[in-house]
Amino acid sequence: MYLVTGATGNVGRNVTAQLLERGAAVRVFTRDAAKVSQFAGRVEVAIGDFGTPESFARALDGVEGVFLMNGGTSGAAFEPLVDELKKHGRPRVVFLSTILAGRPGFHIGQIHKAREEAILAGGLDGRFVRPGGFMSNALQWAGTIRSQGMVYNPMGEGRSAPIAPEDIAAVVVRSLITERPEEKVFEVTGGALLSVPEQVEILAEVLGRAIRCVDIPVQAAVQGMVQAGLPEALAGGVGESFQAVRDGHGAMLLDTVQRVTGRPPTAFAAWARANAARFA
Numbered sequence: 001m002y003l004v005t006g007a008t009g010n011v012g013r014n015v016t017a018q019l020l021e022r023g024a025a026v027r028v029f030t031r032d033a034a035k036v037s038q039f040a041g042r043v044e045v046a047i048g049d050f051g052t053p054e055s056f057a058r059a060l061d062g063v064e065g066v067f068l069m070n071g072g073t074s075g076a077a078f079e080p081l082v083d084e085l086k087k088h089g090r091p092r093v094v095f096l097s098t099i100l101a102g103r104p105g106f107h108i109g110q111i112h113k114a115r116e117e118a119i120l121a122g123g124l125d126g127r128f129v130r131p132g133g134f135m136s137n138a139l140q141w142a143g144t145i146r147s148q149g150m151v152y153n154p155m156g157e158g159r160s161a162p163i164a165p166e167d168i169a170a171v172v173v174r175s176l177i178t179e180r181p182e183e184k185v186f187e188v189t190g191g192a193l194l195s196v197p198e199q200v201e202i203l204a205e206v207l208g209r210a211i212r213c214v215d216i217p218v219q220a221a222v223q224g225m226v227q228a229g230l231p232e233a234l235a236g237g238v239g240e241s242f243q244a245v246r247d248g249h250g251a252m253l254l255d256t257v258q259r260v261t262g263r264p265p266t267a268f269a270a271w272a273r274a275n276a277a278r279f280a
């Protein structure tokens with residue numbers, strides 16, 4: 001039995017689907033059972049919240065591996081979750097980290113690195129999947145695409161290699177089901193370097209509509225995130241990563257997806273076609 005947290009999220013949803021395709025038994029951890037109705041009858045559902053470690057503890061019964069994500073912006077403490085993992089059979093843990101965990105000086109990287117270290121300090125069999133920016137981040141543009149035909153871009157012409165959540169999930173699943181892996185840290189990127197204007201051009205073609213890409217300062221994007229309710233430190237951290245891409249430091253291509261899964265990463269155009277309805 002595998003426990004999938006964040007099972008309603010971009011990566012966890014795909015981890016769940018891919019484990020089921022392999023015939024594995026899956027328990028999903030969510031705050032809201034209605035959100036996992038697509039898996040009804042095929043998974044066990046554990047209702048819980050990272051902020052309530054007892055609910056996480058109950059979900060760990062009889063589990064051999066856990067896909068653990070950081071709970072987004074929930075602010076829940078992480079160490080109590082590690083304590084429960086230690087008390088409940090020490091299942092292997094595949095943690096959804098970030099590529100920034102391996103780059104000193106980034107606030108978001110530090111948060112994830114500290115969690116990786118807490119897992120290791122707990123003596124657990126931790127495996128860390130560290131993706132760069134997700135293709136699904138483009139969904140944050142859906143609102144202004146719909147209402148104004150615009151994308152506001154704080155990353156300038158800087159390129160990065162966005163990765164499809166299903167490719168991250170494929171690396172996670174490999175890591176989760178492998179008893180004694182040779183590697184335990186997987187930095188993952190997509191297969192092509194693209195700037196935001198280039199991603200927007202592809203989206204415009206796929207969606208069959210004109211979309212203008214407008215450059216904005218990083219600080220304006222940070223203020224927008226704070227106004228939308230993101231804690232200031234976290235918004236500043238995201239801003240740091242925008243600035244790094246803007247300055248050309250995001251231009252990195254890794255062959256991890258091909259090497260681990262045996263197939264090339266999903267192209268942005270293919271991801272956009274598969275998700276076109278979500279922009280409509």
Ligand SMILES: NC(=O)c1ccc[n+]([C@@H]2O[C@H](COP(=O)([O-])OP(=O)(O)OC[C@H]3O[C@@H](n4cnc5c(N)ncnc54)[C@H](OP(=O)(O)O)[C@@H]3O)[C@@H](O)[C@H]2O)c1
Binds near residue numbers: 012049
């Ligand atoms: N976006 C990027 O470019 C990027 C890059 C590198 C790393 N990452 C990592 O990926 C994470 C986002 O992953 P994602 O896109 O798959 O997630 P997501 O789509 O943002 O979904 C968030 C998930 O977190 C769960 N969650 C939130 N608060 C929770 C709580 N208090 N208790 C239990 N579950 C909670 C939600 O579950 P329910 O609502 O069902 O309870 C949901 O499934 C980031 O936080 C970061 O760690 C992201």
